[in-house]
Amino acid sequence: MKRRLLLLLPLVGFLVLGAFLYMGLSINPFDRDSALMAREFPAFELTTLEDPERVVDASLLEGEVTLVNVWGEWCPTCKQEMPQLLDLAERGVRLVGVDYKDTREKGREFLAEFGNPFEVNIFDPEGSLGFDLGVYGAPETFLVDREGIIRYHHTGYIRPEDVRETILPEVERWR
Amino acid sequence: MALITRLLLCLLLWLPALGQAAVEVREFDDPVTEQRYRDLTATLRCPKCENQAIGDSDSPIAGDMRERVYLQLQDGRSDKEILDFMVNRFGDYVLYNPRLEGRTLLLWGLPAGLVLLGAVVVVFMVRVRRRTSARDLSAEERARLDALIKRERTE
Numbered sequence: 343m344k345r346r347l348l349l350l351l352p353l354v355g356f357l358v359l360g361a362f363l364y365m366g367l368s369i370n371p372f373d374r375d376s377a378l379m380a381r382e383f384p385a386f387e388l389t390t391l392e393d394p395e396r397v398v399d400a401s402l403l404e405g406e407v408t409l410v411n412v413w414g415e416w417c418p419t420c421k422q423e424m425p426q427l428l429d430l431a432e433r434g435v436r437l438v439g440v441d442y443k444d445t446r447e448k449g450r451e452f453l454a455e456f457g458n459p460f461e462v463n464i465f466d467p468e469g470s471l472g473f474d475l476g477v478y479g480a481p482e483t484f485l486v487d488r489e490g491i492i493r494y495h496h497t498g499y500i501r502p503e504d505v506r507e508t509i510l511p512e513v514e515r516w517r
Numbered sequence: 518m519a520l521i522t523r524l525l526l527c528l529l530l531w532l533p534a535l536g537q538a539a540v541e542v543r544e545f546d547d548p549v550t551e552q553r554y555r556d557l558t559a560t561l562r563c564p565k566c567e568n569q570a571i572g573d574s575d576s577p578i579a580g581d582m583r584e585r586v587y588l589q590l591q592d593g594r595s596d597k598e599i600l601d602f603m604v605n606r607f608g609d610y611v612l613y614n615p616r617l618e619g620r621t622l623l624l625w626g627l628p629a630g631l632v633l634l635g636a637v638v639v640v641f642m643v644r645v646r647r648r649t650s651a652r653d654l655s656a657e658e659r660a661r662l663d664a665l666i667k668r669e670r671t672e
Contacts, residue, residue, distance in 0.1 A: 371567050376608070476606040479565050
């Protein structure tokens with residue numbers, strides 16, 4: 343009898359493997375963590391969208407918990423997520439934008455049309471800061487703590503419920 | 518008329534060349550660097566598109582990554598430095614060949630482990646079977662066997 347049960351072993355193995363692979367089907371490949379988590383915000387030296395004369399660097403993000411949002415005029419999802427960002431700004435969260443692979447003109451038009459929740463916008467026409475942040479598509483959002491360390495990362499669209507359920511609690515956590 | 522058809526055919530032959538225009542033409546000083554570029558862009562996975570190497574992808578980020586690989590090769594960086602540079606930004610996800618380290622031990626070890634387990638099972642089964650077949654004959658069986666052999670001989 344014991345030996346008979348042993349014959350079921352391959353079937354059990356197959357079922358375990360099947361369950362494992364089935365679970366894999368429902369994993370969202372874009373849910374993976376940023377490689378920069380718990381690391382310093384990458385160094386950069388870029389002008390602002392507002393003022394081509396003003397050069398800013400990573401010290402811009404120190405001293406206060408800041409939400410850095412990477413956007414671009416060419417990115418439709420960024421337009422959809424602006425109301426959520428405006429809501430966050432209204433709740434007192436400090437936002438800094440990165441205008442990614444854009445022209446100054448178009449970036450300004452975008453803000454004029456969809457509102458500007460950002461204290462300042464870093465102008466990144468070549469996408470060099472975006473590259474160092476590991477951004478592979480806009481929008482992407484990073485939470486940077488007071489010391490300039492990246493603490494949270496959100497890839498893609500921020501839904502209104504994401505503001506309440508994840509982003510605001512994360513901001514509170516690092517304040 | 519025949520001339521026109523021929524000219525049109527010639528034009529058609531140009532189509533594949535036009536299609537390739539989307540991927541940049543790179544110039545290399547030596548064939549070794551060119552081969553390294555090809556290998557690196559084939560082994561780095563595009564972070565935006567799930568199952569394409571950056572060398573195959575039209576995604577803007579894949580283009581940016583190819584550019585960085587090219588520039589760093591020109592700078593004389595080693596393959597490992599270039600891969601580290603990418604992993605630092607985009608994570609292990611971009612490596613088609615995951616590195617052998619603590620976290621990936623199971624990934625690399627499981628296939629070898631399973632083969633080993635299979636070998637152990639086969640050896641075990643062969644031994645069990647050999648033992649049952651090598652069992653001594655009972656007195657009755659031996660008598661029957663002797664009788665059979667004797668009959669064979671006398672015939």
